[in-house]
Amino acid sequence: MSGKAFVFGDNIDTDMLAPGLYMKFGIEDIARHCLEAVDPTFATTVRAGDFVVGGDNFGMGSSREQAPQALRHLGVAAVIARSFAGLFFRNAVNLGLAPLVCADIDKIAAGDMLAVDAARGTIENRTTGKALRCEALPAHLLAMLNDGGLIPHLEKKLKAAKQ
Amino acid sequence: MLGSTLAEKIVANAAGQTRVAPGDIVTCGVDLAMMHDSGGPRRVKPMLERLGVGVWDPAKIVLVSDHYVPAVDGESAAILDLTRKWAADNAIANFHDMQGICHVVLPERGHLKPGMFCVGGDSHSPTGGAFGAYMFGIGATEMAGVLATGEIWLRTPRTHRIELGGRLGAGLCAKDVMLHLCRKIGMSTIRYDAVEYAGAAIAGLGMEERMVLSNMSAELGAQTGLIAPDATTASFLRNANPSAAAPDIARWQSDADATYAATWHVDCDALAPQIAAPHSPENSDAAELHRGTKIDQCYIGACTGAKLSDLHMAANILKGRKVASGTRLLVAPASQRMTAAAAADGTLAVLLEAGAILLPTGCGACAGYGAGVLAQGEVCLSSTARNFKGRMGHRESKVYLGSPYAVAAAAVAGHIVDPRDMLQ
Numbered sequence: 171m172s173g174k175a176f177v178f179g180d181n182i183d184t185d186m187l188a189p190g191l192y193m194k195f196g197i198e199d200i201a202r203h204c205l206e207a208v209d210p211t212f213a214t215t216v217r218a219g220d221f222v223v224g225g226d227n228f229g230m231g232s233s234r235e236q237a238p239q240a241l242r243h244l245g246v247a248a249v250i251a252r253s254f255a256g257l258f259f260r261n262a263v264n265l266g267l268a269p270l271v272c273a274d275i276d277k278i279a280a281g282d283m284l285a286v287d288a289a290r291g292t293i294e295n296r297t298t299g300k301a302l303r304c305e306a307l308p309a310h311l312l313a314m315l316n317d318g319g320l321i322p323h324l325e326k327k328l329k330a331a332k333q
Numbered sequence: 334m335l336g337s338t339l340a341e342k343i344v345a346n347a348a349g350q351t352r353v354a355p356g357d358i359v360t361c362g363v364d365l366a367m368m369h370d371s372g373g374p375r376r377v378k379p380m381l382e383r384l385g386v387g388v389w390d391p392a393k394i395v396l397v398s399d400h401y402v403p404a405v406d407g408e409s410a411a412i413l414d415l416t417r418k419w420a421a422d423n424a425i426a427n428f429h430d431m432q433g434i435c436h437v438v439l440p441e442r443g444h445l446k447p448g449m450f451c452v453g454g455d456s457h458s459p460t461g462g463a464f465g466a467y468m469f470g471i472g473a474t475e476m477a478g479v480l481a482t483g484e485i486w487l488r489t490p491r492t493h494r495i496e497l498g499g500r501l502g503a504g505l506c507a508k509d510v511m512l513h514l515c516r517k518i519g520m521s522t523i524r525y526d527a528v529e530y531a532g533a534a535i536a537g538l539g540m541e542e543r544m545v546l547s548n549m550s551a552e553l554g555a556q557t558g559l560i561a562p563d564a565t566t567a568s569f570l571r572n573a574n575p576s577a578a579a580p581d582i583a584r585w586q587s588d589a590d591a592t593y594a595a596t597w598h599v600d601c602d603a604l605a606p607q608i609a610a611p612h613s614p615e616n617s618d619a620a621e622l623h624r625g626t627k628i629d630q631c632y633i634g635a636c637t638g639a640k641l642s643d644l645h646m647a648a649n650i651l652k653g654r655k656v657a658s659g660t661r662l663l664v665a666p667a668s669q670r671m672t673a674a675a676a677a678d679g680t681l682a683v684l685l686e687a688g689a690i691l692l693p694t695g696c697g698a699c700a701g702y703g704a705g706v707l708a709q710g711e712v713c714l715s716s717t718a719r720n721f722k723g724r725m726g727h728r729e730s731k732v733y734l735g736s737p738y739a740v741a742a743a744a745v746a747g748h749i750v751d752p753r754d755m756l757q
Binding site: 191320 | 358371372376380383385386401408409453454455456458471472473474475477481482486488520521524525556613700701706719721722723726728
């Protein structure tokens with residue numbers, strides 16, 4: 171995975187990612203307003219393969235999985251943060267969006283080009299030339315991410331059980 | 334061998350093991366799965382259809398409509414219609430339609446008991462921890478997985494023990510404790526560990542107040558917020574479901590030699606009424622420091638702050654007084670039964686005579702879904718749990734958080750005050 175970094179601060183919450191006012195609509199409408207409270211241009215400038223970088227406690231708040239789903243809908247390849255809210259972390263994996271814990275997010279600036287290998291836990295900042303580490307995901311979560319999330323993962327398991 | 338915390342005992346039981354240690358990744362059997370209209374059927378139905386499976390056990394599912402009630406437009410009407418049809422198609426006997434907010438309806442209807450391992454499709458699901466149940470929030474995709482299999486994976490959490498010492502004074506309540514803890518501990522310290530509340534002050538709290546502690550464990554970033562059962566728990570459960578077997582109180586306690594990640598202390602005797610300033614619950618401090626802040630809308634609502642005991646707190650302040658001109662007070666009780674109880678004991682009459690606007694029971698404006706959302710630049714003081722930017726309406730509105738006492742007192746004054754000034 172390689173793309174541009176969109177950098178945000180600590181405590182990016184689920185109301186910023188999926189505002190309550192639009193929750194009754196489908197993901198297209200919610201995604202259009204994703205993060206507008208902190209960056210009104212985000213949804214129109216982010217491109218497929220880009221990365222969202224956050225500080226502490228990324229995704230705090232609601233259980234609404236439209237938060238990671240909106241990012242995925244906009245093409246975000248992975249979220250890199252110093253720490254994640256537990257519920258967002260689970261939701262992201264379930265929807266096939268890799269949540270990567272990285273202690274060195276201060277070495278990523280807005281607009282930097284990154285290359286990320288979630289399985290190996292490496293981030294290459296191609297703008298600065300620095301190599302960064304992120305925490306390796308447990309094997310069962312990597313398997314889920316490789317299948318594209320929990321539902322395709324379960325689908326595969328159910329099919330295998332039938333045979 | 335060292336003992337186990339209550340959280341570890343429930344996880345071990347659900348995983349079919351004699352004991353678990355923090356960090357162990359286990360698969361747990363789910364005793365109860367709770368969903369609401371927003372994250373429930375409208376989201377899980379297409380996933381279950383894709384998997385080609387039905388629900389694993391309709392008797393273990395509780396469905397509550399609370400987010401889009403009553404319907405106000407085509408979208409909300411369609412969401413509720415889908416919810417009702419799904420409940421009928423899947424033979425969900427425990428469907429509580431427009432009866433109140435899920436976290437309140439669940440114990441009110443006798444669905445919880447100590448030792449249960451439960452998931453809820455809402456982040457305030459730790460509320461069930463007040464009854465000694467390990468309950469936590471999950472997203473809709475994960476809920477679909479639970480509905481299909483009856484199981485969920487878990488990384489066994491460490492437990493943080495929060496000792497509440499002393500006694501809460503007049504005009505203070507569990508909400509003040511939690512706003513204080515959001516500042517003291519912070520919202521990113523607990524990091525999905527379990528929390529257990531203990532200490533002298535717990536014994537003096539009724540179940541509705543204990544629910545506030547467990548509920549706002551979500552704001553501390555905890556996966557769940559447990560309170561070990563006692564005689565108060567048993568008495569509540571007996572009233573909620575007289576035919577159920579008595580809970581095993583002795584079994585569902587932390588061992589004296591259990592290991593905790595940390596122990597935090599709160600001196601309730603020294604606590605002053607708290608207000609959290611925009612845009613985070615951890616921006617909390619003494620209400621006195623915000624005295625004079627003008628409030629456009631006072632809101633008493635949500636699972637956190639509109640139970641019967643919360644309405645009683647508001648009525649204590651509002652009795653014989655009027656809501657100030659230039660502000661408005663909206664009250665959305667947490668359940669239909671609580672609305673009826675407040676009508677029967679005279680509480681509603683006090684609120685209405687003071688000028689409060691009564692709204693239907695439901696999640697309402699708390700998350701910007703229902704009636705009472707804010708306009709650009711408006712300022713709200715709310716008894717709810719969250720004041721993130723834009724949560725209750727326009728992204729340039731501001732939300733302060735406080736106890737029901739503080740909200741009612743601000744409604745009378747037109748601005749924030751220390752509610753103890755107005756206690757009756």
